[in-house]
Amino acid sequence: MNFAIETVNLNVYYGQNHVIKGVDLKIPNRGVFALMGPSGCGKSTMLRTFNRLIELNEGARVDGEVRLFGENIYSGDVDPIEVRKRVGMVFQYPNPFPHLTIYDNVAIGLKLNGLVKSKEELDERVEWALKKAALWDEVKDRLNDYPGNLSGGQRQRLVIARALAMKPEVLLMDEPTANIDPVGTAKIEELLLELKEDYTIVLVTHSPAQAARVADHVAFLYLGELIEVGPARKVFENPEHELTEKYVTGALG
Amino acid sequence: MLTSNRKTKEKVFFIGIGALTILIFIPLFHIIATVLIKGFPVIAERGTKFLTGTLSEGGIGPAIAGTFILTFLSALLGLPVAFLVGVYAYEYPKSTLGQWTKTLLQIMIEFPTILVGVFVMQVVAVPMGTYSALAGALALAIILTPYVAVYTHEALREIPSTYREAGFSLGLTRAKVVFRILAPMAKRGILTGILIGMAKVAGETAPLLFTAGGLYESYPSSVTKPVGAVPLLIYQLVQSPNPVDHATAWGASLVLLAIFLGIFIPIRLSLKEVRL
Amino acid sequence: MRKVESFKVATYPAVIIVFLLFAGMLFVYFTNALPALHRYGLDLYLENVWRAAEEPSEEVYGIAAAIWGSIYTSIIAILIALPLSVAYSVFVVDYAPKRLKNAFIILSDIMAGLPTIIYGIWGAFFLVPFLRDWIMKPLYDHLSFIPLFSYPPVGGYSYLSAGVLLAIMVTPFASAIIREAYNMVPFTYREAIYSLGATRYEATKILLGYIKPAIISGTILAFGRAVGETVAVSLVIGNTFNLTTALFAPGYTVSSLIANQFGNAFIYEYMTSTLFAAGLILFVIGLAVNVVGLKMLKRWERDVNI
Numbered sequence: 001m002n003f004a005i006e007t008v009n010l011n012v013y014y015g016q017n018h019v020i021k022g023v024d025l026k027i028p029n030r031g032v033f034a035l036m037g038p039s040g041c042g043k044s045t046m047l048r049t050f051n052r053l054i055e056l057n058e059g060a061r062v063d064g065e066v067r068l069f070g071e072n073i074y075s076g077d078v079d080p081i082e083v084r085k086r087v088g089m090v091f092q093y094p095n096p097f098p099h100l101t102i103y104d105n106v107a108i109g110l111k112l113n114g115l116v117k118s119k120e121e122l123d124e125r126v127e128w129a130l131k132k133a134a135l136w137d138e139v140k141d142r143l144n145d146y147p148g149n150l151s152g153g154q155r156q157r158l159v160i161a162r163a164l165a166m167k168p169e170v171l172l173m174d175e176p177t178a179n180i181d182p183v184g185t186a187k188i189e190e191l192l193l194e195l196k197e198d199y200t201i202v203l204v205t206h207s208p209a210q211a212a213r214v215a216d217h218v219a220f221l222y223l224g225e226l227i228e229v230g231p232a233r234k235v236f237e238n239p240e241h242e243l244t245e246k247y248v249t250g251a252l253g
Numbered sequence: 254m255l256t257s258n259r260k261t262k263e264k265v266f267f268i269g270i271g272a273l274t275i276l277i278f279i280p281l282f283h284i285i286a287t288v289l290i291k292g293f294p295v296i297a298e299r300g301t302k303f304l305t306g307t308l309s310e311g312g313i314g315p316a317i318a319g320t321f322i323l324t325f326l327s328a329l330l331g332l333p334v335a336f337l338v339g340v341y342a343y344e345y346p347k348s349t350l351g352q353w354t355k356t357l358l359q360i361m362i363e364f365p366t367i368l369v370g371v372f373v374m375q376v377v378a379v380p381m382g383t384y385s386a387l388a389g390a391l392a393l394a395i396i397l398t399p400y401v402a403v404y405t406h407e408a409l410r411e412i413p414s415t416y417r418e419a420g421f422s423l424g425l426t427r428a429k430v431v432f433r434i435l436a437p438m439a440k441r442g443i444l445t446g447i448l449i450g451m452a453k454v455a456g457e458t459a460p461l462l463f464t465a466g467g468l469y470e471s472y473p474s475s476v477t478k479p480v481g482a483v484p485l486l487i488y489q490l491v492q493s494p495n496p497v498d499h500a501t502a503w504g505a506s507l508v509l510l511a512i513f514l515g516i517f518i519p520i521r522l523s524l525k526e527v528r529l
Numbered sequence: 530m531r532k533v534e535s536f537k538v539a540t541y542p543a544v545i546i547v548f549l550l551f552a553g554m555l556f557v558y559f560t561n562a563l564p565a566l567h568r569y570g571l572d573l574y575l576e577n578v579w580r581a582a583e584e585p586s587e588e589v590y591g592i593a594a595a596i597w598g599s600i601y602t603s604i605i606a607i608l609i610a611l612p613l614s615v616a617y618s619v620f621v622v623d624y625a626p627k628r629l630k631n632a633f634i635i636l637s638d639i640m641a642g643l644p645t646i647i648y649g650i651w652g653a654f655f656l657v658p659f660l661r662d663w664i665m666k667p668l669y670d671h672l673s674f675i676p677l678f679s680y681p682p683v684g685g686y687s688y689l690s691a692g693v694l695l696a697i698m699v700t701p702f703a704s705a706i707i708r709e710a711y712n713m714v715p716f717t718y719r720e721a722i723y724s725l726g727a728t729r730y731e732a733t734k735i736l737l738g739y740i741k742p743a744i745i746s747g748t749i750l751a752f753g754r755a756v757g758e759t760v761a762v763s764l765v766i767g768n769t770f771n772l773t774t775a776l777f778a779p780g781y782t783v784s785s786l787i788a789n790q791f792g793n794a795f796i797y798e799y800m801t802s803t804l805f806a807a808g809l810i811l812f813v814i815g816l817a818v819n820v821v822g823l824k825m826l827k828r829w830e831r832d833v834n835i
Contacts (some may be wrong), residue, residue, distance in 0.1 A: 458644070
């Protein structure tokens with residue numbers, strides 16, 4: 001039972017398209033788990049099954065099980081809303097809400113879900129989340145500004161703070177550095193290494209180099225199938241599968 | 254030889270479509286000029302009495318008041334429904350009901366407005382036994398609703414889906430994501446739709462013919478009693494044989510034009526700036 | 530089993546209201562039209578007769594002239610509006626510099642939104658005499674042997690006046706649809722055509738062929754607008770039952786008939802019901818035209834996006 005997320009014969013279909021094909025995956029508790037693969041391999045789709053965000057797609061159908069700390073989140077009596085409160089998410093495009101202040105961006109999940117009792121508690125939690133996201137020092141004097149003036153990397157850390165404020169058990173990250181400059185990317189990777197002490201982070205990336213830098217475990221996905229999974233070091237240094245070897249050496253997409 | 258022939262053709266083509274394009278707008282300028290030339294002296298001559306006085310005093314005060322009452326009352330009745338329908342169509346674009354809703358809204362926008370007026374007369378004015386501001390406003394609300402709903406829908410659709418995902422990923426319910434996050438983000442577009450819808454209904458005549466009734470010798474006092482409106486008054490005055498009535502109609506047209514352009518132009522000019 | 534989403538609780542009532550309104554309208558028109566339909570049968574739509582009488586047994590109504598008028602004036606409007614809209618779309622998309630382009634689009638939007646009564650007053654006091662003196666009289670004086678021009682233009686209130694005024698009013702609608710469609714033509718198509726050495730005129734011809742479905746649906750929707758327009762038309766058409774193709778003859782349209790007669794129809798036993806039957810046919814025409822037009826436009830937009 002030391003798995004944060006476990007999938008059992010997971011299949012996803014978009015209409016007629018079979019995009020995830022019978023994947024069995026075990027993601028251990030704590031640490032960074034990287035889902036890597038060329039674009040279009042289904043890794044973002046798979047990530048969205050972990051918090052049932054996939055259901056926003058009216059055409060998508062999920063088959064099989066996803067277990068969050070042992071509990072199948074696709075069983076009939078589970079409310080996706082409750083799942084999402086436990087699983088935070090960070091997106092490819094840094095998407096703090098442009099019409100909300102920096103403070104409100106972090107506070108909004110707590111406020112709208114009614115998770116804090118007082119203004120003081122909210123203040124505390126916002127500060128805590130911003131510190132956790134290594135953004136506090138940069139924004140503490142302008143909490144009431146709008147995120148429009150932040151850099152791409154800062155925005156992404158703001159989104160991480162927004163997710164952390166909910167005190168999630170798992171943090172999903174969908175190529176969080178894809179639209180960020182190299183300096184911002186380095187900061188976020190550094191942040192991941194700190195956060196993994198307390199959280200289970202599932203990181204989707206198309207860059208084997210990034211996976212090698214930050215991940216403890218990696219899974220390689222190709223055309224909707226799980227090709228290989230294991231400790232990062234082993235997969236990179238001694239891949240079992242020819243496709244994996246091609247991918248990590250850059251010979252594939 | 255061939256190329257010069259082609260070049261001539263090209264020139265003729267350019268001049269032709271340019272001339273036709275300009276031709277489209279000649280009536281607009283002529284209309285605005287005519288309304289100004291014929292309406293301005295009337296207002297200038299009668300002064301503020303024109304804007305505040307009753308019809309027998311040579312004024313259209315009650316009609317202006319009626320237009321404002323009808324417009325705001327119709328907004329009050331129509332906006333909540335319109336907003337919710339637009340939100341629904343946005344949220345369920347692929348469901349059968351969602352598709353039907355969108356089609357219905359489009360049809361309602363294109364629908365003959367006189368039919369709405371007669372319908373409301375039959376279901377409101379006839380049972381009440383009188384024309385009323387309420388009946389007029391209801392007819393206008395039915396016309397307003399699809400405009401605002403479509404604008405709401407469009408404004409929401411312009412928000413990149415990543416914000417929607419972000420909202421849901423925080424464990425928020427659909428209602429909270431849509432009403433507390435996305436709708437405020439689309440505020441400007443929605444507001445634009447509301448104003449355009451109101452500008453539209455402020456100028457409507459046909460739906461008021463058998464619903465509002467008309468009231469030009471005193472100011473409206475109750476929503477369950479007949480009320481006048483500037484476009485309705487113009488329609489009646491144009492049909493009068495009396496030249497004094499025609500003068501009043503031109504003055505009233507200038508007022509209506511000013512109301513319309515006053516709302517419409519600022520919105521239309523600011524539209525480009527709507528950005529996320 | 531599953532709890533009902535608060536989102537649906539909030540939005541469903543509004544959606545239901547809108548659908549009920551629409552169904553209610555159809556119902557009201559249908560039930561109120563029944564007495565007249567029952568009494569006159571299809572003759573109500575096929576005959577041209579308007580005999581109001583205090584004695585119900587002597588009342589006879591047939592609105593063929595008004596139906597004809599609605600269609601005839603709308604066709605005139607379309608024939609004028611279509612070439613203008615196409616020319617406008619090409620000019621604005623291909624030729625006009627950016628600022629001018631914006632100005633044209635804004636002007637067009639103003640024309641589309643302008644209160645129709647303003648078109649009406651301008652039509653009644655300027656357009657009608659203008660057309661009478663400068664178009665109808667010369668044509669009648671020299672070409673009255675042609676049936677179209679055979680009616681003496683006395684007042685100027687006529688099918689032609691209504692058609693021209695409607696053309697001015699619906700051009701911005703047709704223009705907006707056609708311009709948008711023309712603008713949506715993928716850039717690679719333009720590139721491809723120009724790379725073959727086509728002049729702009731030749732390229733335009735090909736591209737217009739490409740957006741033909743959009744042009745047709747724009748035309749259909751403009752036709753729908755024209756059919757439904759009421760007050761502006763009723764001020765310039767002359768409000769007379771006249772089943773003729775003569776352009777200078779006064780006439781009626783269904784909507785102007787309703788606008789004109791409804792006020793005192795309650796005096797007569799069958800007139801109100803007749804006018805509801807008129808409304809019903811307008812309802813049906815409006816619905817058919819819009820459904821076809823919108824469907825075509827949607828299909829085309831989908832095809833382009835692929």
